Amino acid sequence: MFKKHLSLMFIFVFLVNLSFASTLMRQLEEERIKLVEKVSPGVATVFTIREVKVVNPFAGTPFGDFFGFPNEREFTQKQEGLGSAFIVKIDKKKKLVYLLTNNHVIENATNIKVRFKNNKIFKAKVIGKDKLSDVAVIAVPFEKDIEKYAEKHILKLGDSDKLKVGATVIAIGSPLGLTGTVTMGIISALDRSIEGHPGEGFIQTDAAINPGNSGGPLINLEGEVIGINTAIIAGAQGLGFAVPMNQAKWVMEQILKYGKVKRSKIGVMIQPLTPELAEHFGVDKGVLVAQVMEGAPAEKAGIKSGDIIVAVNGKEVEDINDLQKYIMRNLPGTKITITVVRDGKKMDIKVKTAPWEETVSVENMEEMEAKYGLVVQDITPEVVERFRIPKVPYGIIVYGVKFGSVADEAGLRSGDIILTVNRKPVKSAKEFWNVIKKAEVQEKDFVVLFVQRGISKIYTTLPILSEKK
Numbered sequence: 001m002f003k004k005h006l007s008l009m010f011i012f013v014f015l016v017n018l019s020f021a022s023t024l025m026r027q028l029e030e031e032r033i034k035l036v037e038k039v040s041p042g043v044a045t046v047f048t049i050r051e052v053k054v055v056n057p058f059a060g061t062p063f064g065d066f067f068g069f070p071n072e073r074e075f076t077q078k079q080e081g082l083g084s085a086f087i088v089k090i091d092k093k094k095k096l097v098y099l100l101t102n103n104h105v106i107e108n109a110t111n112i113k114v115r116f117k118n119n120k121i122f123k124a125k126v127i128g129k130d131k132l133s134d135v136a137v138i139a140v141p142f143e144k145d146i147e148k149y150a151e152k153h154i155l156k157l158g159d160s161d162k163l164k165v166g167a168t169v170i171a172i173g174s175p176l177g178l179t180g181t182v183t184m185g186i187i188s189a190l191d192r193s194i195e196g197h198p199g200e201g202f203i204q205t206d207a208a209i210n211p212g213n214s215g216g217p218l219i220n221l222e223g224e225v226i227g228i229n230t231a232i233i234a235g236a237q238g239l240g241f242a243v244p245m246n247q248a249k250w251v252m253e254q255i256l257k258y259g260k261v262k263r264s265k266i267g268v269m270i271q272p273l274t275p276e277l278a279e280h281f282g283v284d285k286g287v288l289v290a291q292v293m294e295g296a297p298a299e300k301a302g303i304k305s306g307d308i309i310v311a312v313n314g315k316e317v318e319d320i321n322d323l324q325k326y327i328m329r330n331l332p333g334t335k336i337t338i339t340v341v342r343d344g345k346k347m348d349i350k351v352k353t354a355p356w357e358e359t360v361s362v363e364n365m366e367e368m369e370a371k372y373g374l375v376v377q378d379i380t381p382e383v384v385e386r387f388r389i390p391k392v393p394y395g396i397i398v399y400g401v402k403f404g405s406v407a408d409e410a411g412l413r414s415g416d417i418i419l420t421v422n423r424k425p426v427k428s429a430k431e432f433w434n435v436i437k438k439a440e441v442q443e444k445d446f447v448v449l450f451v452q453r454g455i456s457k458i459y460t461t462l463p464i465l466s467e468k469k
Contacts, residue, residue: 035223036170036182041117042153043216045174046101046124046138048081048109081105084173084216085114085138086225087150088157088252095142096127097150098256100248101215102230103129103136112138117180120144128255132263133200134230135243135251136215155217158224160244163187163203171207171229171240173216183208185240192241193321194231201321202241203227209240218242250329263328264353266338267296268303270320283341286310287323301351303338310346311339328356357438368433371465373405374398374412376429392452394427395419410462413453420450439464 083105089098099114106112112124122140129136140146164187171183185207192202205218209229218227227242254261269291273281277288286308292299309317312326313336330336332355337348369375376396379389389397398416401407412418418426421435439447446461 032170032184035219035221036172039155039170039217039219039223040172040180040182041149042087042155043117043172043180044085044087044099045115045179046081046083046085046105046215047113047115048083048106049111050079050081050108051077051110081109082174082177082212083214084212084229086215086217087154089154090147090150091139092147095147096139097142097146098127098137098139099124100228100252101136101138102228102243103131103134104230105215106136106138107131114138114140115179116146116149118149120146120149122146128259128261130251130255130261132197132261133243133247133251134197135228135248137252137255155219156224157245157249158220158222158226160203160226160246163190163220163226163244165189168221169205169207169226170219170221171205171209171213171216171242172219173209173213173229175208175210175212177212181213188239190244191321194241200247201244201325202230203244205240205242207240213240262331263356264330264332264334264336265296265356266298266301266303266327266336266351266353267293268298268309269293270309270323272320273308281308281341282344283308283310285316285318286341287317287320289340297351297354298338301338301349303340303349303351304342307340307342309338309340311337313337314339327353332356357442365429365433368436372407372436372462373402374407375400376418376432378428379417389415389417390452390455392417392419394425395452396426396429396432406463406465410449411460412449412451412462415453417452418449419452419457421447423448423450436462436464440466 083101085099085101085105087097088100091098106126106129112126113121114124115121122143124138124140127137127139167187169185169187171185173181175181185205187203188206189204190201192204194200194202203218203226207218213229216229217225218229220226226245228245228248229240229242231241251261268289270287271290273283273286273288278284281288289303289305289307289309291305292303309323311317312323315326317323317326327336330353332353334353336351336353338351339346339348375398377399379392379395379397395417398412398414398418400414401412418432420426421432426432426435436447443466444464446463449460449462451458451460
């Protein structure tokens with residue numbers, strides 16, 4: 001009899017626990033639904049149009065007309081893009097609603113439109129963008145009562161420095177054009193490095209992210225945005241990345257204040273501290289200074305090759321990403337304290353930072369040549385013999401100049417030798433075009449060329465065309 005009562009008691013307890021678990025799951029589901037319903041109206045879909053140059057494979061052949069291609073060797077074609085964004089701020093003085101998105105969503109776009117959950121569409125403009133962090137700020141003007149809608153649906157920005165691996169996160173966006181899509185997962189890792197983004201540590205998540213999610217929010221269970229969905233790895237599953245919110249907030253503040261992001265550098269080449277190197281130098285953590293650039297702030301301050309940087313302004317440096325982040329997130333000209341270990345002794349060194357400049361590389365020199373009407377070549381023994389040019393320590397030769405081009409207007413002629421650009425020696429055609437591209441990115445009006453023509457040497461200015469021209 002006792003055993004029968006005991007069995008009935010176990011069944012009763014089991015049913016009670018099962019009922020409690022079911023109730024708890026329903027409550028969790030209801031809270032998740034409320035959370036998504038609250039956040040979703042603050043998320044928008046971004047539509048872009050880009051003009052891209054297309055090489056015509058049928059130029060000069062009868063197949064062009066058949067396939068509908070123009071007769072030109074190159075022609076411009078409109079390309080549609082899709083992404084996401086979310087409301088972060090309202091400026092009543094400027095009458096603008098600000099949204100955060102990814103740089104790659106709006107980069108080179110000639111037309112940007114934003115559609116909110118209420119199905120109202122607005123033309124947006126770029127306030128500022130930052131390729132390094134992949135963050136951009138766009139805005140739509142006050143019209144159609146968007147300011148009232150936006151005021152209700154500004155998303156709260158969380159503190160990404162408090163994130164823990166394993167925490168639940170939700171991604172909202174428009175993957176593959178499916179607006180308002182919600183996916184859920186966990187934080188898989190923190191401070192991930194992605195090639196081409198030095199000093200920018202990314203959140204890794206297994207929440208499903210697809211093309212179109214870019215620029216949308218990654219939120220926590222409190223409904224706070226803790227990241228901007230930004231990247232996926234082609235062919236991989238469960239590997240998505242997001243810009244940490246604190247990183248994005250810093251970029252946004254810089255853009256709204258200066259119109260661009262100002263970063264710092266001290267001029268050192270660094271490398272990771274391997275266990276063997278750590279043992280050799282007698283330290284547990286830090287970053288090894290491999291080389292100090294001549295004339296750089298680090299050299300002027302007294303930092304030397306072989307120093308181990310262990311802290312910046314009192315913050316411990318565990319890896320290269322830490323060092324880059326702690327230095328770069330200062331305005332140029334800021335005095336910072338670099339703590340190094342040298343010959344087993346720790347010392348503090350004051351360094352005044354210099355402006356950090358993004359490395360620019362030209363992949364297609366033919367596009368640049370067509371744009372400026374200028375063809376340049378490296379100086380090789382064959383070129384020296386062909387053009388009978390005088391011996392020079394460095395430089396590139398002007399092979400051709402298109403009539404009426406900016407190069408023609410600058411007075412350049414075939415056979416000229418470009419020795420320097422902005423007083424810096426140029427040693428190859430690729431290096432020359434990289435400098436020109438960099439000037440475009442920096443929105444310079446012109447560069448100064450030092451040119452040798454026969455036995456004469458002259459200075460001239462080459463106008464810089466904007467990236468959209």
